[in-house]
Amino acid sequence: MKYVDEFRNGELAKNISANITREANPKRTFRLMEFCGGHTHAISRYGLADLLPPNVRMIHGPGCPVCVLPIGRVDQAIRLAREQGVILCTYADTVRVPASNNLSLMRAKASGADVRMIYSTQDALKIARDNPDREVVFLAIGFETTTPPTAVAVKQAAAEGLKNFSILCDHVLTPAAMHAILAVEGGVAIDGFVGPAHVSTVIGSKPYEPFADDYNKPVVIAGFEPLDVMQAILMLVRQINDGRAAVENEFIRAVTREGNVKAQELVAEVFELRETFEWRGLGSVPNSALKLRPPYAAFDAELKFAVDYVAVQDNKACECAAILRGQKRPQECKIFGTVCTPENPIGSCMVSSEGACAAHYSYGRFRESA
Amino acid sequence: MCLAIPALIEELTTPGNAIVNLGGVRKEISLALISDAAVGDYVIVHVGYALQKLDPEEAQRTLEMFAEMGQIDELRSELGVQ
Numbered sequence: 001m002k003y004v005d006e007f008r009n010g011e012l013a014k015n016i017s018a019n020i021t022r023e024a025n026p027k028r029t030f031r032l033m034e035f036c037g038g039h040t041h042a043i044s045r046y047g048l049a050d051l052l053p054p055n056v057r058m059i060h061g062p063g064c065p066v067c068v069l070p071i072g073r074v075d076q077a078i079r080l081a082r083e084q085g086v087i088l089c090t091y092a093d094t095v096r097v098p099a100s101n102n103l104s105l106m107r108a109k110a111s112g113a114d115v116r117m118i119y120s121t122q123d124a125l126k127i128a129r130d131n132p133d134r135e136v137v138f139l140a141i142g143f144e145t146t147t148p149p150t151a152v153a154v155k156q157a158a159a160e161g162l163k164n165f166s167i168l169c170d171h172v173l174t175p176a177a178m179h180a181i182l183a184v185e186g187g188v189a190i191d192g193f194v195g196p197a198h199v200s201t202v203i204g205s206k207p208y209e210p211f212a213d214d215y216n217k218p219v220v221i222a223g224f225e226p227l228d229v230m231q232a233i234l235m236l237v238r239q240i241n242d243g244r245a246a247v248e249n250e251f252i253r254a255v256t257r258e259g260n261v262k263a264q265e266l267v268a269e270v271f272e273l274r275e276t277f278e279w280r281g282l283g284s285v286p287n288s289a290l291k292l293r294p295p296y297a298a299f300d301a302e303l304k305f306a307v308d309y310v311a312v313q314d315n316k317a318c319e320c321a322a323i324l325r326g327q328k329r330p331q332e333c334k335i336f337g338t339v340c341t342p343e344n345p346i347g348s349c350m351v352s353s354e355g356a357c358a359a360h361y362s363y364g365r366f367r368e369s370a
Numbered sequence: 371m372c373l374a375i376p377a378l379i380e381e382l383t384t385p386g387n388a389i390v391n392l393g394g395v396r397k398e399i400s401l402a403l404i405s406d407a408a409v410g411d412y413v414i415v416h417v418g419y420a421l422q423k424l425d426p427e428e429a430q431r432t433l434e435m436f437a438e439m440g441q442i443d444e445l446r447s448e449l450g451v452q
Contacts, residue, residue, distance in 0.1 A: 001393045003376040003412055003424060012436040019438075091417065120418025122400060142417075149419045152402045201414055201422035227436050253429035254414055254422045263403045263421070 003253075007225030008046070016230040017051040024237045030056040031189050032236055033326055035178060036196035037064030037354025038224045044359035046226040050367075056233065059188070059326040060356035062177050062281055063196055065142040066093045067324060067348045067355045070280045071312040073170050074099040076302075077139045080168065081105070081113035084305050087131060089124040090139035091146075092117045093352040098345060100312050105139075121153035128157070128165040137301045140167045145198045147171045147290065148263035151270040154292065154299050166301040169291050172277065174199050175207045176288035180279070181326060182215055188326045192236040194229065195221035197251055204259025205249050212245040223251040270296055278311055280348060281324030320347035323356050330360040337361055376412045376424055390415060 024030060034040055040060045043049060049058060062068050074097050081088040088105065095105040095117060109115035114134075118124050121138065128136040140150045150167060157165045174196060181188060195208055200221045208219040218239040222232030232250045239246060249255055270293060277289030292300045301307065314321060318340070319333035330336050330349065340346040342358050349355040353362070377390035377399070386401050390413065400419045401407050413420035 001375065002378070003429060004393075006433055009436075016436060120400070122418055145416050145421060148403050148421075149400075149417050152400065152419070198414060198416055198421060223432075228432075231432070231436055250432065250435075253425050253432060260403060260422055262405060266403070 004225065007223065007227045009227065012227055013046075013051060013230055016227065016234055020051075020056060020230070020234050020237055021053045023234070023241065024053055024056050025241050026053075026055060028055065028240075029191075030237055030240055031059055031191045032056065032194060032233060033059040033061045033181070033188075033190045033192075034194040034229070035061035035063040035174065036194075036199065037067065037352065037356075038197060039194055039222065039229055040064070040356055041354050041359050042224055042226055042229050044363040047363070047367075048226060048229060049364070051230065052233065056237065058233075059190065060323065060329075061193075061326060062181065062279070062324040063143065063174065063199070064349070064352055064354040064356070065146070065172070066097050066352045067320065068172065068177070068279045068281060069094070069097060069141055069170060069348065070278050071099050071314065072278070072310050074105065075312060076307045076309060077137075077168055078103055078105060078108045078113070079307055080137055080301065080305055081108055081115055082111075084135065084307075085114070086135040086137045086305075087114045087116060087127060088137050088139060089116050089118045089127060091119075091141065094139060094141055096345060096351045097348050098315070098351075121149045125153055125156060125162065125165065128162050129160075132164060134164060136165050137305075138165070138167045139170070141170045143172055143174050143196070143199050144202045144267075147267050147271065148202060148260075151266040154270050154296055155266070157299060158296065163298070166299045166304050167292070168301040168307075169271075171271065171290045172279070173288050173290070174203070175210075176285055177279065177282060178208075178211060180282045180285045180288065182211075182217070184282075184325050184327070186327070190217065190326065191240055192218040192220070192245075194232045194236070195219045195247075197222060197224045197228070197254075200249075200251065200255045200259065202260045202263050205247050205255060205257045206259070208247045212247050216245045218245045218248070220248045221251050221255050223254070269293075278309075279324075280314065281321040315346050318347035320349045320357070323349055330357040331365070333357070337365055375415075377415045377420075379407055379409050379411045379413060382407075382409060388420070390420075
């Protein structure tokens with residue numbers, strides 16, 4: 001496939017790997033966080049850690065939307081489906097996130113709630129049109145990539161006068177989470193960031209400039225293919241060797257400094273900042289999430305159905321919170337791969353293929369014992 | 371959820387949609403978030419929407435970057451040292 005195969009070439013991977021090994025200053029370590037779950041997946045799936053010298057270490061970041069969704073947010077959706085009888089639509093990964101009382105959206109569905117997995121916000125609109133006598137709520141989760149499609153749907157619902165459609169808005173912001181990671185108490189030692197691929201196609205490279213300018217952390221935006229990630233690591237190693245901190249862009253085929261302005265304008269028209277939002281792992285982070293603007297309040301399920309958010313503690317044995325902060329690795333969790341598996345996830349990081357635990361379970365768990 | 375591959379626009383459909391080819395699978399997606407998409411363009415598709423067009427020249431430049439020799443090798447060859 002074009003734009004895929006050539007970015008997975010093994011010979012070129014060896015070339016970049018040799019460059020990294022030759023250039024990475026052996027007198028120091030390089031602790032690099034890949035923010036995005038898509039990169040976590042690529043690193044695990046293609047075994048990229050094995051192509052890096054021992055002093056270059058990848059730390060998984062919190063950029064997996066279902067991973068950072070706290071239990072209380074899933075509970076809200078389950079309450080809507082079970083108590084208010086709505087048709088609850090959501091992206092597939094979300095239905096398996098463990099919630100309170102041993103429930104998940106999937107288990108709620110098994111016990112009779114009307115939960116439907118959708119691919120696109122257009123599917124949710126169609127369900128609302130086809131069921132005019134039912135309330136349809138879209139559980140809208142994700143970073144800056146899934147927010148513009150939600151904005152399109154809300155505007156379309158407003159234009160069509162689709163009164164039985166609303167959204168439970170859990171859209172979150174990448175730069176706010178990066179700030180939160182750098183502000184973690186006790187500190188997470190990070191020398192640089194591999195910046196997200198698709199998020200950056202929307203927001204551009206400009207929002208990362210404060211991390212280079214104010215925090216002195218280099219950021220290199222990378223595409224999702226394995227060679228993209230390897231090249232970004234090489235570019236980070238070079239910056240760190242030189243003592244530089246700049247925002248560089250490896251994903252020039254899709255990311256510009258300004259990003260997708262049309263998508264940004266749509267989002268700004270429909271959404272505004274929430275004062276604060278609770279993240280799994282990062283706690284309450286100010287200005288880190290979005291809510292609908294007052295003109296679109298009729299489409300806000302939290303207002304329409306009075307389902308308040310109630311914070312819930314994570315399972316005590318689960319280390320997702322520390323893993324999402326980059327402070328622990330999946331294999332350091334006592335229940336990893338024993339009690340908690342992709343078939344029966346206890347924590348959210350084991351749910352989605354982008355989650356650090358699921359990626360390590362699927363591709364890397366025998367590496368260290370071998 | 372975020373795992374996506376570049377898709378080729380094969381046909382423009384109304385209103386503001388397109389049929390794309392995702393490695394052999396044909397699917398209708400929305401073009402609401404981008405401007406000036408045409409048949410033959412490659413786009414990044416995410417949850418049923420094209421997020422951005424791919425720039426073929428920049429893709430070629432990136433591929434060339436992957437093949438670059440190490441800086442030390444370059445220096446060696448410039449200086450004629452084995």
